[in-house]
Amino acid sequence: MKQNLLELDAAGLTAWFAALGEKPFRAKQVLRWLHQFGEADFGRMSDVAKNLRAQLPELAEVRLPQVLRDATATDGTRKWLLDVGNGNAVECVFIPEENRGTLCISTQAGCALDCAFCSTGKQGFNRNLTTGEIIGQLWWAKHALGDFRMPGAAVGRRPAETDFCAERIISNVVLMGMGEPLANYENVVAALRLMLDDNACGLSRRRVTVSTSGIVPAIDRLRDECPVALAVSLHAPTDGLRDRLLPINRKYPLSELMAACRRYLERSPRDFITFEYVMLDGVNDSTEHARALIRLVRDVPCKFNLIPFNPFPAAGFARSPAQRVRRFAEILMQAHIVTTTRKTRGEDIDAACGQLAGHVRDRTRRGETRIVTIAEVAS
Numbered sequence: 001m002k003q004n005l006l007e008l009d010a011a012g013l014t015a016w017f018a019a020l021g022e023k024p025f026r027a028k029q030v031l032r033w034l035h036q037f038g039e040a041d042f043g044r045m046s047d048v049a050k051n052l053r054a055q056l057p058e059l060a061e062v063r064l065p066q067v068l069r070d071a072t073a074t075d076g077t078r079k080w081l082l083d084v085g086n087g088n089a090v091e092c093v094f095i096p097e098e099n100r101g102t103l104c105i106s107t108q109a110g111c112a113l114d115c116a117f118c119s120t121g122k123q124g125f126n127r128n129l130t131t132g133e134i135i136g137q138l139w140w141a142k143h144a145l146g147d148f149r150m151p152g153a154a155v156g157r158r159p160a161e162t163d164f165c166a167e168r169i170i171s172n173v174v175l176m177g178m179g180e181p182l183a184n185y186e187n188v189v190a191a192l193r194l195m196l197d198d199n200a201c202g203l204s205r206r207r208v209t210v211s212t213s214g215i216v217p218a219i220d221r222l223r224d225e226c227p228v229a230l231a232v233s234l235h236a237p238t239d240g241l242r243d244r245l246l247p248i249n250r251k252y253p254l255s256e257l258m259a260a261c262r263r264y265l266e267r268s269p270r271d272f273i274t275f276e277y278v279m280l281d282g283v284n285d286s287t288e289h290a291r292a293l294i295r296l297v298r299d300v301p302c303k304f305n306l307i308p309f310n311p312f313p314a315a316g317f318a319r320s321p322a323q324r325v326r327r328f329a330e331i332l333m334q335a336h337i338v339t340t341t342r343k344t345r346g347e348d349i350d351a352a353c354g355q356l357a358g359h360v361r362d363r364t365r366r367g368e369t370r371i372v373t374i375a376e377v378a379s
Contacts, residue, residue: 307341
């Protein structure tokens with residue numbers, strides 16, 4: 001079977017070329033063609049030796065998830081439904097803003113954590129995505145948005161923080177789509193290394209965020225092996241309530257999670273942890289809950305991102321009223337905790353937080369859905 005080169009980070013690609021008797025610089029060349037120029041045709045990789053270009057199609061391929069559907073919301077949010085085989089599909093979402101463009105990526109087909117308020121969890125767990133399927137979402141989005149560089153452009157230079165957004169359509173990547181990233185640790189970290197590599201995607205560690213529901217041992221591993229910005233899906237200030245909303249809390253309770261957050265900050269590229277908090281009407285949105293949160297995070301430098309709940313069929317929860325969300329935020333800010341309320345984006349294409357995969361199974365069965373193939377892109 002041919003090697004899918006999207007599955008290999010720099011170390012893996014270097015080892016693969018070494019087995020062919022090639023020098024390490026070949027890996028750097030091919031990484032740039034794949035991840036900076038978006039080139040899937042080996043024959044067009046002009047600075048690669050001609051004999052190697054002729055040999056590569058026999059040994060390797062660039063195999064990407066196929067695009068089943070490409071939808072754009074009225075607010076400009078864009079969502080891709082991607083086929084990952086055997087009836088499984090995942091979704092990734094691009095969110096354009098005035099000073100940044102954020103791509104939200106999935107890491108699993110479905111999710112095993114079964115958080116009470118998340119539609120993806122209700123789908124169940126199918127499998128982990130491979131490294132190529134994770135990085136392939138970024139590849140497709142860059143292709144669709146025209147965000148690849150032209151061959152001949154300067155490569156290997158990391159833009160300064162001040163000009164990063166101006167140079168790129170996708171300036172930030174968040175692993176907050178379908179699945180729990182840290183439950184697919186090895187593949188996620190290999191994809192992160194490609195995102196951060198100056199010869200590949202060249203993103204800043206500060207602009208790549210992994211979101212987790214709180215798998216404590218994996219948080220510690222990420223700190224040691226590939227620290228990027230960290231967001232923690234918190235959603236409750238007490239173990240009793242969090243046990244109900246996020247079953248993973250029964251294994252890693254809040255005291256252990258807060259300790260892991262403090263350890264992570266020792267090597268984090270940011271000096272704070274982002275806590276995500278979905279506002280559920282009458283469940284976790286009272287002034288008492290806000291004050292309990294202040295006590296919980298008193299020793300963890302952090303910011304809060306309050307998220308309006310996005311309903312889905314048979315959810316069993318409702319969105320907190322806007323006035324209550326404002327009061328909740330005020331209490332946190334009065335305690336000098338930076339607090340933002342996430343603007344709901346892409347609701348009309350089911351691209352808002354917690355809505356991903358709400359209709360995936362139906363969509364993959366629609367006969368009229370057109371699949372975009374890698375051959376069309378390369379032609």
